[in-house]
Amino acid sequence: xxxxxxxxxxxxxxxxxxxxxxxxxxxxxxxxxxxxxxxxxxxxxxxxxxxxxxxxxxxxxxxxxxxxxxxxxxxxxxxxxxxxxxxxxxxxxxxxxxxxxxxxxxxxxxxxxxxxxxxxxxxxxxxxxxxxxxxxxxxxxxxxxxxxxxxxxxxxxxxxxxxxxxxxxxxxxxxxxxxxxxxxxxxxxxxxxxxxxxxxxxxxxxxxxx
Amino acid sequence: xxxxxxxxxxxxxxxxxxxxxxxxxxxxxxxxxxxxxxxxxxxxxxxxxxxxxxxxxxxxxxxxxxxxxxxxxxxxxxxxxxxxxxxxxxxxxxxxxxxxxxxxxxxxxxxxxxxxxxxxxxxxxxxxxxxxxxxxxxxxxxxxxxxxxxxxxxxxxxxxxxxxxxxxxxxxxxxxxxxxxxxxxxxxxxxxxxxxxxxxxxxxxxxxxx
Amino acid sequence: xxxxxxxxxxxxxxxxxxxxxxxxxxxxxxxxxxxxxxxxxxxxxxxxxxxxxxxxxxxxxxxxxxxxxxxxxxxxxxxxxxxxxxxxxxxxxxxxxxxxxxxxxxxxxxxxxxxxxxxxxxxxxxxxxxxxxxxxxxxxxxxxxxxxxxxxxxxxxxxxxxxxxxxxxxxxxxxxxxxxxxxxxxxxxxxxxxxxxxxxxxxxxxxxxx
Amino acid sequence: xxxxxxxxxxxxxxxxxxxxxxxxxxxxxxxxxxxxxxxxxxxxxxxxxxxxxxxxxxxxxxxxxxxxxxxxxxxxxxxxxxxxxxxxxxxxxxxxxxxxxxxxxxxxxxxxxxxxxxxxxxxxxxxxxxxxxxxxxxxxxxxxxxxxxxxxxxxxxxxxxxxxxxxxxxxxxxxxxxxxxxxxxxxxxxxxxxxxxxxxxxxxxxxxxx
DNA sequence: AATGAATGAGCGTTCATTCAT
DNA sequence: TATGAATGAACGCTCATTCAT
Numbered sequence: 001x002x003x004x005x006x007x008x009x010x011x012x013x014x015x016x017x018x019x020x021x022x023x024x025x026x027x028x029x030x031x032x033x034x035x036x037x038x039x040x041x042x043x044x045x046x047x048x049x050x051x052x053x054x055x056x057x058x059x060x061x062x063x064x065x066x067x068x069x070x071x072x073x074x075x076x077x078x079x080x081x082x083x084x085x086x087x088x089x090x091x092x093x094x095x096x097x098x099x100x101x102x103x104x105x106x107x108x109x110x111x112x113x114x115x116x117x118x119x120x121x122x123x124x125x126x127x128x129x130x131x132x133x134x135x136x137x138x139x140x141x142x143x144x145x146x147x148x149x150x151x152x153x154x155x156x157x158x159x160x161x162x163x164x165x166x167x168x169x170x171x172x173x174x175x176x177x178x179x180x181x182x183x184x185x186x187x188x189x190x191x192x193x194x195x196x197x198x199x200x201x202x203x204x205x206x207x208x209x210x
Numbered sequence: 211x212x213x214x215x216x217x218x219x220x221x222x223x224x225x226x227x228x229x230x231x232x233x234x235x236x237x238x239x240x241x242x243x244x245x246x247x248x249x250x251x252x253x254x255x256x257x258x259x260x261x262x263x264x265x266x267x268x269x270x271x272x273x274x275x276x277x278x279x280x281x282x283x284x285x286x287x288x289x290x291x292x293x294x295x296x297x298x299x300x301x302x303x304x305x306x307x308x309x310x311x312x313x314x315x316x317x318x319x320x321x322x323x324x325x326x327x328x329x330x331x332x333x334x335x336x337x338x339x340x341x342x343x344x345x346x347x348x349x350x351x352x353x354x355x356x357x358x359x360x361x362x363x364x365x366x367x368x369x370x371x372x373x374x375x376x377x378x379x380x381x382x383x384x385x386x387x388x389x390x391x392x393x394x395x396x397x398x399x400x401x402x403x404x405x406x407x408x409x410x411x412x413x414x415x416x417x418x419x420x
Numbered sequence: 421x422x423x424x425x426x427x428x429x430x431x432x433x434x435x436x437x438x439x440x441x442x443x444x445x446x447x448x449x450x451x452x453x454x455x456x457x458x459x460x461x462x463x464x465x466x467x468x469x470x471x472x473x474x475x476x477x478x479x480x481x482x483x484x485x486x487x488x489x490x491x492x493x494x495x496x497x498x499x500x501x502x503x504x505x506x507x508x509x510x511x512x513x514x515x516x517x518x519x520x521x522x523x524x525x526x527x528x529x530x531x532x533x534x535x536x537x538x539x540x541x542x543x544x545x546x547x548x549x550x551x552x553x554x555x556x557x558x559x560x561x562x563x564x565x566x567x568x569x570x571x572x573x574x575x576x577x578x579x580x581x582x583x584x585x586x587x588x589x590x591x592x593x594x595x596x597x598x599x600x601x602x603x604x605x606x607x608x609x610x611x612x613x614x615x616x617x618x619x620x621x622x623x624x625x626x627x628x629x630x
Numbered sequence: 631x632x633x634x635x636x637x638x639x640x641x642x643x644x645x646x647x648x649x650x651x652x653x654x655x656x657x658x659x660x661x662x663x664x665x666x667x668x669x670x671x672x673x674x675x676x677x678x679x680x681x682x683x684x685x686x687x688x689x690x691x692x693x694x695x696x697x698x699x700x701x702x703x704x705x706x707x708x709x710x711x712x713x714x715x716x717x718x719x720x721x722x723x724x725x726x727x728x729x730x731x732x733x734x735x736x737x738x739x740x741x742x743x744x745x746x747x748x749x750x751x752x753x754x755x756x757x758x759x760x761x762x763x764x765x766x767x768x769x770x771x772x773x774x775x776x777x778x779x780x781x782x783x784x785x786x787x788x789x790x791x792x793x794x795x796x797x798x799x800x801x802x803x804x805x806x807x808x809x810x811x812x813x814x815x816x817x818x819x820x821x822x823x824x825x826x827x828x829x830x831x832x833x834x835x836x837x838x839x840x
Numbered sequence: 841a842a843t844g845a846a847t848g849a850g851c852g853t854t855c856a857t858t859c860a861t
Numbered sequence: 862t863a864t865g866a867a868t869g870a871a872c873g874c875t876c877a878t879t880c881a882t
Contacts, residue, residue: 015844022845038336040250043872056875057846065873122390124334126248166406173387174380180332181379196373200380200414207419229862253855264864265856275856439841458756460670463876474843475877485877542810544754546668586826589811590804597803600752616793620800624830629837645865652866673851685852687867695852 023061025051030072035115039069039127070134076117077138080109084145095153096202102146103198106175111182112190118176146171153205160207167204174201233271235261240282245325249279249337280344286327287348290319294355305363306412312356313408316385321392322400328386353378363415370417377414384411443481445471450492455535459489459547490554497558500529504565515573516622522566523618526595531602532610538596563588573625580627587624594621653691655681660702665745669699669757700764706747707768710739714775725783726832732776733828736805741812742820748806776801783835790837797834804831 029050033042044055044065062068083105090098110117146168153159161167178197184190239260243252254265254275272278293315300308320327356378363369371377388407394400449470453462464475464485482488503525510518530538566588573579581587598617604610659680663672674685674695692698713735720728740747776798783789791797808827814820 019844036335038334040336042336044874045872054847055873056848059874060845063874122332122334122387124248124332124336125246126250126252162409163406166403166410169387169391170384170407170410173385173390174383176387177332177379177383180383193376196376197380199372200376203413203416203418204410206413208413209417209419254857255855266858266865267863269857270862442841456755458754460756462756464878465876476844476879477842479878480841542752542754542807544668544752545666546670546672546754582829583826586823586830589807590827590830593804593807593810594800595803596807597752597799600803601799613796616796617800619792620796620834623833623836623838626833627839628833629839649865674853675851684868686854686869689853690866693853 019061026058026061026068027072027075030068031076031114034069034072039124042069044068066128066130070131073131073135074138076114077135077142080106080114080117081138081141081145083109084142088145088148091152095149095156095158096206098149099146099153099202099205100198102149103171103175103201104194107178107194107197108190110176111179111184111193115179118179122176143168143172150205159205161205170204171201229271236268236271236278237282237285240278241286241324244279244282249334252279254278276338276340280341283327283341283345284348286324287345287352290316290324290327291348291351291355293319294352298355298358301362305359305366305368306416308359309356309363309412309415310408312359313381313385313411314404317388317404317407318400320386321389321394321403325389328389332386353382356381360415369415371415380414381411439481446478446481446488447492447495450488451496451534454489454492459544462489464488486548486550490551493551493555494558496534497555497562500526500534501558501561501565503529504562508565508568511572515569515576515578516626518569519566519573519622519625520618522569523591523595523621524614527598527614527617528610530596531599531604531613535599538599542596563592566591570625579625581625590624591621649691656688656691656698657702657705660698661706661744664699664702669754672699674698696758696760700761703761703765704768706744707765707772710736710744710747711768711771711775713739714772718775718778721782725779725786725788726836728779729776729783729832729835730828732779733801733805733831734824737808737824737827738820740806741809741814741823745809748809752806773798773802780835789835791835800834801831 026047029047032050033047044058048055048058058068062071084102087101087105088098150159150164150168154161154164182193184193236257239257242260243257254268258265258268268278272281294312297311297315298308360369360374360378364371364374392403446467449467452470453467464478468475468478478488482491504522507521507525508518570579570584570588574581574584602613656677659677662680663677674688678685678688688698692701714732717731717735718728780789780794780798784791784794812823
């Protein structure tokens with residue numbers, strides 16, 4: 001029962017496709033509720049209700065609340081990581097341009113697409129311990145996407161940091177905090193925020209004035 | 211029952227002093243449990259047990275769990291804000307030196323003194339809505355401590371930012387994220403981390419190389 | 421839908437034979453799970469899984485869990501009763517020899533062949549009331565097999581009892597208790613246990629020393 | 631929180647006495663429901679209802695259903711064992727008289743006083759594994775009460791058995807089965823049944839006629 | 841005949857809150 | 862002031878049963 005594997009919409013049979021579609025629906029609803037209420041105020045009844053299902057039906061797809069939430073985080077995490085990886089591996093442009101692109105992808109993901117994603121990185125104390133382990137790999141991949149570009153920048157002399165890890169952590173902390181303070185009124189606001197925030201954060205890596 | 215007012219150890223009568231001392235004990239225990247377990251895994255039984263009290267007794271001092279936690283956050287928040295304010299108002303030294311000092315105070319507070327404080331700023335989704343409002347004032351004060359110095363720096367030309375608010379938010383996000391990734395093994399580690407982190411974050415405000 | 425009738429492998433048509441074979445498979449699997457887990461820990465999913473079926477498919481053969489379990493008990497009960505009856509009706513040998521044979525058949529059935537059978541007689545309180553009634557006939561037949569021989573023994577003076585019913589109940593209680601305490605390590609152990617237990621229980625009927 | 635210790639009605643303070651009395655009430659109600667419905671059909675709501683309590687209130691006295699049931703079995707088991715021990719240690723009379731007394735005590739306990747006690751020894755498969763371990767000590771004590779007298783009888787030549795363990799197991803099996811088949815109509819019936827059953831079972835140990 | 845999906849009813853457990861003493 | 866007792870509301874989870882395909 002591989003419900004926790006990231007879902008592949010291309011199942012062979014009709015039945016599997018139906019099931020996968022349903023799993024996707026459930027993951028989407030779960031992501032929504034998580035985003036609105038947070039983990040502890042997310043209960044299975046609410047998720048089920050949004051899907052016009054009963055709580056018990058969710059257990060046909062996921063064996064527990066924790067597995068459901070984990071699957072949800074892994075699913076969204078994978079989506080984000082894929083975008084980041086694709087962006088990171090594009091070696092055109094300066095390190096600054098590439099890092100800016102990464103920051104924009106990340107901000108777009110956690111602010112607009114999947115507001116709850118930030119939680120994945122913030123790792124609140126009162127989430128079940130299991131999540132930390134289950135999403136370790138995701139966080140590692142995520143980190144690597146950024147480190148790849150940053151190390152390229154350092155190697156080429158375009159970036160200068162006192163301590164790489166510290167700088168990267170500060171970058172992540174600052175990015176993941178954005179959903180807390182940013183509220184868009186118009187669509188244009190997102191773009192402006194991405195621009196300004198990326199410019200600000202780039203300074204963590206660009207050499208300072210003497 | 212103005213339990214949410216910050217407690218003043220100097221009450222007029224003997225009885226009130228006794229009560230205030232007890233309230234302080236409760237707040238301390240609450241802060242400890244919050245720091246260890248996080249909000250949702252913090253239950254009144256555990257707080258009471260640490261105080262050799264019963265759950266019911268807590269209700270003589272705080273009318274609800276939310277009030278208790280709020281009072282706790284306000285108490286700790288006040289302590290931090292006071293330290294920050296004192297630091298911010300000391301106008302000796304360059305803006306960089308003063309901002310560095312602020313960052314060190316903040317990191318020391320949320321990493322070493324009151325690990326749960328960071329939650330106050332991260333505002334997890336699944337905390338009761340009320341906290342956000344109740345701690346608004348605290349966050350404003352806190353923000354102002356930093357803004358005071360940063361504006362001085364900008365005014366004097368020592369600091370240069372594209373957007374002040376964005377830079378400040380990034381600073382806060384990065385600082386509050388530190389408890390998530392930093393683990394000290396020796397006492398000395400704190401000092402080193404303060405140093406490196408402050409140096410890193412200062413770049414958000416120092417003029418970049420052309 | 422006479423699923424509770426004992427299944428006769430010789431159905432007229434091909435289709436019925438197929439069906440009857442399937443019913444037998446289901447009963448066998450049910451008996452296994454009942455024996456391993458006991459009634460309340462037996463769920464339809466587990467039975468279905470062992471048959472490479474789904475829970476829903478079981479409902480094509482039995483209208484409810486209770487009917488399935490009842491049918492299972494009746495099936496196994498019939499098997500045991502048939503063996504007992506055949507043994508009881510063989511009038512060769514002394515009453516002691518014939519009773520010993522019955523005891524061995526019964527022990528062999530409930531300890532080795534169908535460990536769950538004992539439950540049929542122990543009638544645990546928390547089984548649905550219906551079982552008691554549905555298996556009444558079986559218990560009666562079962563009882564009669566033993567009574568036949570015992571009465572013969574009493575009539576011939578070989579057996580002497582204060583109260584026949586009491587002695588028979590004691591016999592049953594003692595036999596059905598064997599699965600609780602007996603654990604075989606080698607095949608030979610069964611034989612030894614049959615021997616010793618039968619010898620012990622025979623005393624309930626043999627005339628005591630004066 | 632020693633709720634599982636056998637309750638001592640003599641607590642020092644008034645509060646403790648009140649609590650112990652309540653614990654006893656709960657154990658009694660639990661024993662009743664267990665006796666009527668069996669373990670799996672016993673739910674906390676029913677126990678609570680009989681006590682004019684809510685399910686949640688039970689958790690002030692016992693941390694889980696399993697602990698409650700275990701405590702109940704241990705409580706009743708202790709009562710029976712104490713009676714048995716006292717009877718066994720009285721060395722007056724012949725071994726037959728002493729064993730008869732033990733059998734009467736046991737029958738009285740499981741048929742009249744605590745009908746559910748028999749379950750303790752029958753160890754149904756579908757009870758949680760934990761019970762088997764938790765009540766091991768009780769069963770051992772129980773067994774020893776009988777063995778003491780039986781060994782005395784064997785030593786003095788009054789009893790003769792092929793295999794002591796087998797005989798004792800048969801005795802237990804037969805005794806614990808009594809609640810299944812015996813229904814008293816008048817008070818006198820108990821006495822008659824004790825008499826007849828004890829006489830019958832004694833044969834397991836008395837030397838058989840040659 | 842077979843099954844995936846769905847569900848209702850039920851259960852054990854947790855916990856903030858209330859109240860009489 | 863302190864507390865033991867009690868509780869209602871909620872939640873995660875299980876499972877026999879039903880039904881459309």
